Amino acid sequence: MGRKIAIANQKGGVGKTTTAINLAASLAALEKKVLIIDADPQANATSGIGLDTRQMRSTIYDCLIEGKNPEEAILESEVENLSLMPSNIDLVGAEIEMLDKPDREKILRNVISRIDDKYDFIFIDCSPSLGLLTVNALTAANSVIIPVQCEYFALEGLGKLLNTIKIIQANLNTGLEIEGFLLTMYDPRLRLSNQVADEVNKHFQQMVFNTIIQRNVKLSEAPSFGQPALLYDAESRGAVNYLSLAKEILEKQEARLKPVK
Numbered sequence: 001m002g003r004k005i006a007i008a009n010q011k012g013g014v015g016k017t018t019t020a021i022n023l024a025a026s027l028a029a030l031e032k033k034v035l036i037i038d039a040d041p042q043a044n045a046t047s048g049i050g051l052d053t054r055q056m057r058s059t060i061y062d063c064l065i066e067g068k069n070p071e072e073a074i075l076e077s078e079v080e081n082l083s084l085m086p087s088n089i090d091l092v093g094a095e096i097e098m099l100d101k102p103d104r105e106k107i108l109r110n111v112i113s114r115i116d117d118k119y120d121f122i123f124i125d126c127s128p129s130l131g132l133l134t135v136n137a138l139t140a141a142n143s144v145i146i147p148v149q150c151e152y153f154a155l156e157g158l159g160k161l162l163n164t165i166k167i168i169q170a171n172l173n174t175g176l177e178i179e180g181f182l183l184t185m186y187d188p189r190l191r192l193s194n195q196v197a198d199e200v201n202k203h204f205q206q207m208v209f210n211t212i213i214q215r216n217v218k219l220s221e222a223p224s225f226g227q228p229a230l231l232y233d234a235e236s237r238g239a240v241n242y243l244s245l246a247k248e249i250l251e252k253q254e255a256r257l258k259p260v261k
Contacts (some may be wrong), residue, residue, distance in 0.1 A: 006123075038128065061091045098132055149196075154199075212246040
């Protein structure tokens with residue numbers, strides 16, 4: 001059964017989709033079978049991996065609302081071992097349509113349960129909100145990665161997200177863990193970046209990933225070519241950072257699976 005990891009932060013522009021695409025591609029390059037579920041109506045993970053959102057036969061919307069077999073919605077990417085369950089603008093209406101469904105918070109969990117034995121890792125790219133789609137993602141996940149950009153207001157709103165996670169842990173998904181806080185858009189030349197990094201490490205300590213994602217032009221350019229940074233420029237700082245993060249996650253996974261003596 002694959003490890004299901006939501007990538008969430010209701011603040012926009014913090015690097016959720018960049019992390020979903022590049023972390024998934026890095027794990028695929030390390031010979032893990034990986035699926036990205038694009039749970040954001042903006043569908044940036046879908047276009048960022050090189051798929052045309054206007055030409056989807058089936059999407060996550062059809063699986064959530066119409067009960068479609070998720071295998072019919074999954075597409076292969078240009079990266080070996082990396083697949084995607086795409087999204088498109090139809091997903092905007094999903095939250096309203098899900099309201100009257102039984103166990104509405106667990107619909108995505110039920111969808112994933114039909115395919116999770118086929119993957120080592122499943123990443124759920126969440127929308128920048130704490131609505132029903134994000135609640136579904138957190139209910140379905142084993143853990144959550146929280147990207148935090150090294151800029152002003154970085155910690156603003158994190159309290160609401162952490163409170164949502166606590167509520168879900170108490171009521172919907174007792175096994176949900178915080179995989180880690182991921183510092184993104186870090187520029188070592190800027191005092192502010194260093195101050196934010198220090199503040200996050202002081203607040204969250206061991207929950208912060210050792211890997212930091214540095215601000216990188218190639219990382220920003222890659223989505224416009226429909227490629228992860230690893231394909232666009234494997235030697236770029238961004239590609240190297242995400243490969244390092246993938247290895248850190250694998251180490252955590254191995255430590256988690258080790259029998260307790």
